[in-house]
Amino acid sequence: MNILYLSAFRAIMLTGTVSAAAELLGRSQPAVSRLLDKLERELGVALFERRRGLITPTSVAQLLLDEIERAYVSLDSLKSFAARVAEGESSRILTAAMPALALQFLPRVLGEFRKEWPNTKVLMNVTLSVKVEEWAASQQIDLGLAETPFRRSGFRAETFSDFPYVAAVPAGHPLAGKARLEPADLADFPFISWAPFTSAGQLVAQAFRSCGVKHEPAYETNVSAATYEMVKQGIGVALIDPYTAVAGLDERVRLIPFSPAIPFNVGLLRPESRPANRALEALLDLMAAERDRLMTRLPR
Template structure:
């Protein structure tokens, strides 16, 4: 039985499907004598009669039907394996590992994954929400397919490109005295209470620079690490804040107003692609969905 291979079983299956040796030969693209030899070899090695041969006609035995059942189950598995291999080749059956900063990882990315899943239902996505410093570290270590993090970076080992550079925006409670303004500046923040970032957030230093260049001193009544926390405080009427544009639009609420802030504080989000990471078509497809969603979202910002 060691000399049998898939071709012997394929010949048997073809005969069972077509009902004749000639039909099997045509299906397999082989000569009738070649198919007959494959059948004879199969019967010899198995030690059973699979067909009754009378006057040029062949009739399957009960053993043949049992064998066909097993072969059909095997063919289903082989077809599933072939399909899986095809999905792997196109990225559909693979995995994506990405790391995204909280401003994009809490709402922006999770909400677009449903759209991505419609075209890539078999792809596993691992979404890591981390601070930009950690994303940079993982990209340099080739541990993710891509990352979205705020610039600048100090490490190497990855390629970068700008994903978006929309500025931070002011959020004000609807009934606040500043709510009717078309634009806010550093001096307006003194009419708070002002909700700022903690010193661990890179944007805090950008804001401090903007205030210093305008010779304005603003004492923060509250400090927080994430824009979404500051936004929630604004919705509760606690004070005013400067937050990232993604959180501002994703969390849009009738209780607040979004107002452009000048001078602009850039929210530079970069795409990090590890240099030694293998190409991943599914990751590329996800980035296309992200880019489309980004453009739709940022178009909603007041100018």
């Protein structure tokens, strides 16, 4: 249906006459009459009763106007959205992140982001790295944060962080006074490790093997926050990713550098078919700034 027909009809309904509608639209009166005639022929129904140069809307016209007004509200919303996009603001940003960065790091970033981009909605999916990679490859998100390595294609990946895991021991623990810990130091205490199917679990097991130390965890989990909480409760000792460790600093826990260094390799995933915009770039800048700020607090 030609939107010009609807514009002419709406103008007549709002002004009450064809001549007033023509003036409103900046067209001639005969041109507006022709548009109205074409609309009635297309619909197959009379919208006005014509008597002695006057037109009176029918009941059908009133119903049609209600539908057109709803359409114009949508068009106004679309126009507003287009204006924001032209200024570089996306209406929403779809993200996905592994729990280690999604539970505390990203909420801090979003707190700053909202100050500058209050009209941009950010949808944050918290899931395992393998799912973040899957969504990035299928172009379902604008950005993702996941632990490497990656096995799929369809996205650009760059290093977001490679800071090392740190040892976490309960305050007052026999190891709490040490300046640095190694696998042999942890062997005689209940050790909270990562599930073997995770990248972290495999890296930790490899570090123990390389030092000739038997790796026998007393507890296993796949979420950093749960591991850290177990240390806080005095259940055992653990290796914690740097983001969870620093964001969750607690007097009940002592963070200690660990050797050999095990990098927490996080990749930033950008799907190839989803274009960048100013809002997304601003979010990325804030993420980098918060990362740099937090990592200065790591124990050395």
